[in-house]
Amino acid sequence: MSKLSKAKVQTAEPADGFSKSGFILSAIGSSVGLGNMWRFPYLTSGNGGAAFFLLFIICLLVIGLPLLLAELSIGRGGRGNAASSFQNLSGKKAWGLFGLISVFGSVIIMSFYGVVTGWTLYYTVRSFSGFLSRQTAYAETFRAFTGSGYGPVFWQLAAMALTCWVVARGISGGIEKFNKVLIPGLVVALLVLLVNGLTLSGAKEGIEYFLKPDFSKLTPESALLALGHAFFSLSLGMGTMVTYGAYVNKRQSLKTASFAVVGGDLLYALIAGLIIFPTSFTYGLQSEGGPGLVFIVLPAAFHAMPFGSVLGGLFFILLAIAALTSAVSMLEVPVAYAIEKWRWSRTKAAVLTTAVCVCLGIPAALSAEGPWKGYVWLGRTFFDWLDYSASNILLPFGGLLVTLFAGYVWKHAAEEAELRPLWGRIWRFVLRYLAPVVIVLIFLYSAGILKL
Ligand code: TRP
Numbered sequence: 001m002s003k004l005s006k007a008k009v010q011t012a013e014p015a016d017g018f019s020k021s022g023f024i025l026s027a028i029g030s031s032v033g034l035g036n037m038w039r040f041p042y043l044t045s046g047n048g049g050a051a052f053f054l055l056f057i058i059c060l061l062v063i064g065l066p067l068l069l070a071e072l073s074i075g076r077g078g079r080g081n082a083a084s085s086f087q088n089l090s091g092k093k094a095w096g097l098f099g100l101i102s103v104f105g106s107v108i109i110m111s112f113y114g115v116v117t118g119w120t121l122y123y124t125v126r127s128f129s130g131f132l133s134r135q136t137a138y139a140e141t142f143r144a145f146t147g148s149g150y151g152p153v154f155w156q157l158a159a160m161a162l163t164c165w166v167v168a169r170g171i172s173g174g175i176e177k178f179n180k181v182l183i184p185g186l187v188v189a190l191l192v193l194l195v196n197g198l199t200l201s202g203a204k205e206g207i208e209y210f211l212k213p214d215f216s217k218l219t220p221e222s223a224l225l226a227l228g229h230a231f232f233s234l235s236l237g238m239g240t241m242v243t244y245g246a247y248v249n250k251r252q253s254l255k256t257a258s259f260a261v262v263g264g265d266l267l268y269a270l271i272a273g274l275i276i277f278p279t280s281f282t283y284g285l286q287s288e289g290g291p292g293l294v295f296i297v298l299p300a301a302f303h304a305m306p307f308g309s310v311l312g313g314l315f316f317i318l319l320a321i322a323a324l325t326s327a328v329s330m331l332e333v334p335v336a337y338a339i340e341k342w343r344w345s346r347t348k349a350a351v352l353t354t355a356v357c358v359c360l361g362i363p364a365a366l367s368a369e370g371p372w373k374g375y376v377w378l379g380r381t382f383f384d385w386l387d388y389s390a391s392n393i394l395l396p397f398g399g400l401l402v403t404l405f406a407g408y409v410w411k412h413a414a415e416e417a418e419l420r421p422l423w424g425r426i427w428r429f430v431l432r433y434l435a436p437v438v439i440v441l442i443f444l445y446s447a448g449i450l451k452l
Contacts, residue, residue, distance in 0.1 A: 014079065014171075017247040022176035024257055027072075028264040029179040029325030030240055032186070034116055035233040036269045037319050038294050041276045043229055045293075048217025049209045053273065055223055059230035060262055063438060066430045067236050067399060069258045069417050070406035075245020076254065077416040081336040082106070082239025085246060086401075089410045098401050102239035105394035106333035107353070109238060111360035112386045113330060114163070115368060117323040118155030119146070119295060124320050127313035131299075138299040146369035156365045160354050163327045167335055168350035171247050175328050182321045189318040190271050196311055197275040202282030210277040224442050232391060233265055235326065237398035239333045246336070254417055268322075275315075294319065331357070360386070396443040400436055407431035 018026060044052050078085025082103050087096030122145065131141075145151050166178045197203065231237050248254070276293070283301040302312030331353060338349035366372040368383035375381065380388060406413040407428060414424035444450035 013249050014247050016171045016173075017249055018171060018176055018244075018252075020252055022172070022180060023244070023248050023252060024260050025183045026175055026179040026325070026329070027241070027244055027257060027261045029183050029322075030235045030244065030329035031233060031261050031265045031326070032268045033233075033235075033322045033326030034113065034120075034319070035229070035326075036265065037272050037276075037322060038116070039229065039232065040269050041273060042293055043225055044210070044273065045277075047219075047222040047225060048214060050211050050213040051215050051218045052222050052226060053210065053269075054213050055218070055226040056229060056269070057266060059223075059227040060234070060266060063227060063430070063435050064230040064234045064236065065258055065262050066427055067231075067402060067435060068234055068241055068261060069254055069427070070402050070413065070431060071236060071239075071241035072245035072248070072254045072258065073413055073416040074402065074406060074410070075242040076248050076250070077410070077412065078242075079246050081246070081340050082242045082333050083337060084340060085242050086405060090405070095405065095409070099239065099242075100337075101394060101401075102237070102242075102398045103334050103337045105238045105390055105398060106240065106330050107357055107360065108386050108390045108394065110327065110330045110334075110357045112364045112368075112383055112390075113323070113327055114160045114357055114361045115152060115156045115365045115383070117159040117163075117320070117327050118152060118157070118365070120316060120320040120323050121159055122151070122155045123295065123299075124313065124316040127299075127302075127309065127316050130309060132302050132309045132312040138296045138303075141299075142295045143369055147371060147373075149366055149371045152365040152368075152370060153362055156361050157358060159324070159327065160358050160361070162324060163331050164350045164354035166324075166328045167331045168347045170346060175332065178328060179325055182325055186318055186321050186325075189314045189321075190268070190275075193275045193311065193315055193318070194271050196305075197278040200278045200282040200305075203278040206278035206281035207274065209281065210273045221445075224445050227438060227442055228391065228395070231395055231399055233269070234261065235329060237395040237402070238330070238390075239398065240329045242402075243333050243336050244329065255419070393443075396439050400439045400443070403431045403435040403439065407436070 040056075044056075074085050074089065078088040080086075080088050081099075083096045083099035086099040087093060089095075166174045168174065169177075197206075200206075235241060245254070248257075276298070279301045280293070280297055283297075283304055298315065299312060302308035302315065305311060331350070334353040334356075335346065335349045338344050338353060339346060342349075344352070363372060364383040364386055367375060367381040373381055377385070413431075414427060417424075417427070419427055441450065
């Protein structure tokens with residue numbers, strides 16, 4: 001990096017960037033996704049309900065919030081992609097190479113996230129064509145769909161094509177516009193389902209389970225899962241927020257944006273819980289978890305509910321929107337990288353990176369409950385391997401990189417984040433000591449080196 005371009009780094013505004021509200025909506029759109037609606041309820045019910053939720057809130061505020069502010073600051077200060085921003089700020093190539101890991105990680109997450117996003121599109125279309133009122137054998141339906149092979153691949157292609165189209169249109173004309181239309185739609189759908197959830201007969205039981213903590217159910221493992229989920233849910237550790245940060249102008253307050261994203265993500269998780277737990281308690285389905293919760297249990301509940309077809313359709317649209325607004329943020333990471341690195345046009349970068357994600361995603365689509373389910377290597381299918389390696393290895397590693405970089409290497413982090421001296425010191429403490437130690441603990445734990 002020459003001196004000239006380093007000087008440019010400090011003043012340049014991006015040629016195509018977010019507006020103030022567009023940025024906040026898009027960052028919320030990125031964080032709110034399948035993580036809140038599919039992963040969170042499953043983790044919560046598997047780890048003692050309300051006590052786990054409380055731990056998740058603590059992790060979100062104590063580690064997630066400072067890390068989010070760090071990622072956004074690195075992006076805006078470095079004005080590059082998920083790799084070059086680090087290089088621009090440190091003047092060292094090695095940091096750029098480390099950042100490259102998150103570009104790869106995003107491609108990996110995108111490839112299986114695209115598969116599940118495809119499932120949500122399929123369920124949306126099926127719900128509106130009367131599937132929720134006609135059928136009852138939802139577990140068989142789910143397996144027949146994912147097992148057909150061509151079905152999930154077709155819908156994965158549809159999801160990726162849509163994501164590619166939005167990203168190819170750029171930041172202000174694509175990603176921002178898409179989020180500005182869909183996020184308010186998401187809020188409306190969410191509120192309708194919330195009111196419905198609270199009026200169900202099992203609402204009281206469901207809410208109690210979700211909000212009344214019983215700490216005896218917590219294990220040390222739950223703390224680690226809660227932290228890992230705080231990362232996943234805020235889209236941290238994979239360069240997403242660094243990439244988005246590069247499109248933000250200097251007039252925007254990154255602090256306000258970080259609080260808005262954490263608040264939005266938390267509120268969404270709360271409301272998702274207030275929809276899902278009353279529903280599963282009312283219909284006696286509280287024992288299910290994992291992918292089944294959303295694609296098997298909820299259709300069964302909607303089937304039994306008055307206006308179930310409409311409410312179910314609304315639920316799956318909501319899920320599809322949440323997934324798509326996260327998917328565009330993930331695809332933008334390799335796209336921004338390719339544009340800068342190889343000087344590709346945005347369209348070319350979007351199409352080619354989508355093609356890579358689709359190719360990696362096809363075996364994932366076929367192996368998640370599909371015809372390739374039997375191909376297991378070291379206890380995991382291809383789908384599970386992508387999820388496992390990205391969430392448990394690349395994500396903590398990317399997060400660690402960010403804390404160390406903002407804590408030790410980049411001296412002007414607190415200025416870019418516009419923190420007052422006292423808050424700057426607290427922030428630095430978290431980035432230097434607290435966050436790295438906690439992340440290393442999770443890492444050792446998920447690698448099986450540390451046993452609890
Ligand atoms: N946060 C999103 C969700 O909750 C998923 C996501 C988007 C993500 N970008 C990411 C997860 C980067 C990890 C890393 O569904």
